Amino acid sequence: xxWLKSESTNGPNRWLxxxxxxxxxxxxxxxxxxxxxxxxxxxxxPLPGAMIEAMGALVFERDPLSGxxxxxxxxxxxxxxxxxxxxxxxGIALVIGLLLGVLPLFRxxxxxxxxxxxxxxxxxxxxxxxxTFGLGETAKVALIVVGIAPFMVRDIAAHIVALPRxxxxxxxxxxxxxxxxxxxxxxxxxxxxxxxxxxxxxGPAWVFLISAEAIAADIGLGYRIFLxxxxxxxxxxxxxxxxxxxxxxxxxMLLAFLSRRAFAWAHGESH
Amino acid sequence: MSPAPDPVLSLRNVWVEYGDKVVLERINLVIEEGSFLSxxxxxxxxxxxxxxxxxxxxxxxxxxxxxxEVPLKPRCGPDRGVVFQRYSVFSHLTVLQNTMFxxxxxxxxxxxxxxxxRRRAARAKAVEMLEAVGLEDSLHLYPAQMSGxxxxxxxxxxxxxxxxxxxxxxxxxGALDPGIRADMHTLITRLWRExxxxxxxxxxxxQEAFALGTRxxxxxxxxxxxxxxxxxxxxxxxxxxxxxKIREEAANEPLDGSTGEPIPIEPSxxx
Numbered sequence: 001x002x003w004l005k006s007e008s009t010n011g012p013n014r015w016l017x018x019x020x021x022x023x024x025x026x027x028x029x030x031x032x033x034x035x036x037x038x039x040x041x042x043x044x045x046p047l048p049g050a051m052i053e054a055m056g057a058l059v060f061e062r063d064p065l066s067g068x069x070x071x072x073x074x075x076x077x078x079x080x081x082x083x084x085x086x087x088x089x090x091g092i093a094l095v096i097g098l099l100l101g102v103l104p105l106f107r108x109x110x111x112x113x114x115x116x117x118x119x120x121x122x123x124x125x126x127x128x129x130x131x132t133f134g135l136g137e138t139a140k141v142a143l144i145v146v147g148i149a150p151f152m153v154r155d156i157a158a159h160i161v162a163l164p165r166x167x168x169x170x171x172x173x174x175x176x177x178x179x180x181x182x183x184x185x186x187x188x189x190x191x192x193x194x195x196x197x198x199x200x201x202x203g204p205a206w207v208f209l210i211s212a213e214a215i216a217a218d219i220g221l222g223y224r225i226f227l228x229x230x231x232x233x234x235x236x237x238x239x240x241x242x243x244x245x246x247x248x249x250x251x252x253m254l255l256a257f258l259s260r261r262a263f264a265w266a267h268g269e270s271h
Numbered sequence: 272m273s274p275a276p277d278p279v280l281s282l283r284n285v286w287v288e289y290g291d292k293v294v295l296e297r298i299n300l301v302i303e304e305g306s307f308l309s310x311x312x313x314x315x316x317x318x319x320x321x322x323x324x325x326x327x328x329x330x331x332x333x334x335x336x337x338x339x340e341v342p343l344k345p346r347c348g349p350d351r352g353v354v355f356q357r358y359s360v361f362s363h364l365t366v367l368q369n370t371m372f373x374x375x376x377x378x379x380x381x382x383x384x385x386x387x388x389r390r391r392a393a394r395a396k397a398v399e400m401l402e403a404v405g406l407e408d409s410l411h412l413y414p415a416q417m418s419g420x421x422x423x424x425x426x427x428x429x430x431x432x433x434x435x436x437x438x439x440x441x442x443x444x445g446a447l448d449p450g451i452r453a454d455m456h457t458l459i460t461r462l463w464r465e466x467x468x469x470x471x472x473x474x475x476x477x478q479e480a481f482a483l484g485t486r487x488x489x490x491x492x493x494x495x496x497x498x499x500x501x502x503x504x505x506x507x508x509x510x511x512x513x514x515x516k517i518r519e520e521a522a523n524e525p526l527d528g529s530t531g532e533p534i535p536i537e538p539s540x541x542x
Contacts, residue, residue, distance in 0.1 A: 164358035169328060170426075171361075172347035174373035174433060180383040184372065188363045265363050265413040 046235040054235035058224075070224070074240075078221040079247070081137065082209050085144025089205075090198055092145070093152035094190065100153065101160025102178070102186050114157075118150035122208060130216065140212040147208040148201040155197040160186050192266035195259040199252055206248055277304045279437055279469045280325065280343075285334035286504070287320055293504035294320045298334070300488070300507065302437065307463055307470045309484030311477055316490040317505035318473045322441050325471065326353055338436060349373065352430030356442040359426035360414045366425055367410040370397035373433045397432060403465070404428045404458060420451035424458065431466065440472040444479065456483060487511045 032045035046054075058071040066073075099106045100114070125146055126139075133139040163186070171185050213222030221244055228236045260267050280302040287295040295317045302308055312318050323329045324336070330345035337343060338350060353359070360369050374393040375383050385393050401407050404424040414422050423443055430438060440459075444452045460483060463470055474480050480487050489509035496502040 166355040166358035167361065169326065169347050170353060170355070170359055170429075171372075171376075173326070173349060173351055173353050173435070174429065175349035175376040176372075176383070177376075177380070180376050180380070184376075184383045185361060263363075265415060 043232045044234055046238070050235045051239050054233065055239045058236065070219075073219055074221045074224050075243070075247075077217075077219045078209060078213065081140045081212075081220070082144065082205060084137075084141045085148070085209070086198065086201075086205060088141065088145045089149040089152055089201065090194060092149045093156050093197065094187075094194055097153045097156025097194075098160060098182060098186055098190060100157035101163075101190075102182050107157070107161075111157075114150055114153055117146075118154060122147035123211060126212065126215065135216040140209065140217070143208045143212045144205050148205050151204075152194070152197045152201055155200075156190050156194060159193045160190055163189060192259050192263040195255050195263075199255050202248055202252055202255075206244065210244075278302065279304050279339065281337050282324075282331075283335050283337075285324065285331045285336060287317070287324060287329060288332045288504070292501040295324070295490075295506065296504035297506045302469060302471065304469055305467055307468075307483060307485045308472065309480035309487045310471065310473045310490060311475065311480045311487065312490035312505065314475075316492060318475075318490055319441065321490065322439055322471070322473050325437070326351060326439060349377070349433045350436045351439060352433055352435030352437075353439045353441065354423065354426045354430055354443045356445050360422055360429060362414050365411050365413055366401065366406055366417075367394065367397055369414070369425055370401055370428050370432055373429065377433075397428075400428045400432045401425075403431075403462065418451070419447050420455060423447065423455060427459070427462065431462065431468075434466075437469045437471060440470060440474075442474055443472065445475065452479075459483065481513070485513055487513065 028045070029048075032042070032047050035045050036042045036047055055071065059069065062068065063070045096110075096114070100111060101107075122143060126143055129139040129142045129146070133142055167185060168181065171181050176184065209220075210222035210225070213220040214226040217223040221240055225237050225240050278301045280300075282298050282300040285295065285298040285300075286293065298321065310318050310321060320329065324331060325343075327343060327346045327348060335342060347353075361372065364372065371385070371393050374396060375385050378389060378393070379385055398407065398410065401410065404427055406421065406424055406428065409417065409421065414425065417425070426443075443459075444455045447455060456479065459470075462468065472480070472483065487509070488507055489511075490505045491508045492503055492505045493508055494503040
């Protein structure tokens with residue numbers, strides 16, 4: 001069998017990825033079944049029925065205290081924080097990354113600062129953010145921005161610096177000034193890379209979001225998981241984790257789709 | 272010798288040094304209007320340095336360069352067009368957009384984009400230029416969708432639309448296969464004649480240099496200090512005007528016809 005040749009993603013290969021996931025689910029079900037047979041009050045490995053029952057209360061019934069559908073309120077709150085953090089980081093990465101990449105003077109002045117910020121573990125800054133911005137939404141969004149923006153800035157800057165010298169010289173011989181060079185040569189070529197950097201930052205962004213929510217929040221997916229942990233409520237935690245995974249994968253696929261649609265030239269696709 | 276046409280570019284006793292390393296020394300060169308100058312020489316003999324010098328990317332450490340009797344500023348400008356071996360075209364722009372880029376930079380300083388009737392005029396100019404290089408059927412392709420030969424055709428069209436005083440070619444056909452290279456030779460000869468271009472072409476292909484040029488320069492290091500190889504730089508060791516070719520040109524005879532080349536080295540198709 002020629003292993004290296006079978007890299008195509010269509011045909012039967014496309015469905016190969018389902019196998020390991022199905023296997024993990026199967027192993028879980030077998031283990032949960034065994035434990036539930038021994039102990040009907042099993043909490044650590046709940047069966048799907050228990051999960052559906054627990055989640056039903058959160059998804060379809062109003063919370064008697066707050067009057068909200070908790071699952072949907074958690075999702076909305078978390079997605080809002082995540083969205084704000086990602087949007088801010090993307091904007092910062094684009095502007096500062098472009099300036100760093102195009103202008104050597106700007107790079108010489110601020111390059112070291114960006115690197116210094118990037119090497120600080122963001123969670124170590126969380127107390128500072130809480131003290132500065134209070135325990136509200138701002139600190140949570142700020143943690144996501146502090147966590148992923150430096151990486152994205154450096155990635156965009158490095159990408160722009162690596163544009164072939166010939167392209168810059170060619171643009172200049174075609175009469176482009178620095179502004180036109182940024183607008184027509186650097187910016188468009190930074191865009192697909194920006195989406196790629198955003199996709200790579202999604203994982204860390206979720207980490208910072210869940211961390212911030214775990215420490216100080218009254219709503220959110222991370223808050224809920226850490227709240228019900230006290231009752232060993234795996235029947236809520238596991239569906240929530242699956243839901244987070246689904247959201248993360250969905251956002252990632254959406255970004256990949258957008259990039260291919262808007263920047264076909266960067267993906268080597270013919271029209 | 273025929274009466275000397277106006278000099279487009281002249282270099283007087285030009286030196287290029289990096290610290291104590293001498294790259295080019297005692298370069299004296301007058302390039303006349305309408306000439307096709309081929310520059311050959313071994314690797315490291317400063318062929319590309321000479322090109323970068325004229326391009327304005329490096330400044331001479333000694334001597335003077337004038338373009339149309341005006342001292343040359345050490346920066347790239349639209350009066351000198353350039354085609355590199357690779358990366359000459361913008362991968363994020365279509366063929367048409369690549370060609371219009373130079374016009375848009377000149378006419379729209381802030382947006383670098385044209386709209387309405389000015390856009391239609393620029394588009395018409397670009398299409399005309401693309402017809403001249405044989406790309407009229409590929410207006411909406413991206414460079415990644417084209418062959419190396421087509422990309423070089425585009426790079427030539429992109430440069431010529433600015434009507435540069437001198438067109439600089441840096442091993443423009445070096446990465447192409449022999450058949451395509453022969454086509455490109457025909458193309459550049461035709462464009463040179465039709466548009467009355469002044470061309471300086473750096474090449475490592477001696478046959479190409481003699482087949483296309485009206486004058487062949489050879490750069491080399493005439494002096495070598497074995498104890499300090501950086502001590503002496505390269506200079507022009509041969510300056511060969513292909514006078515019979517110039518006379519043929521004056522008599523409007525076809526250059527690539529079967530009249531028999533006056534050059535000892537017969538230019539076969541490509542290779």
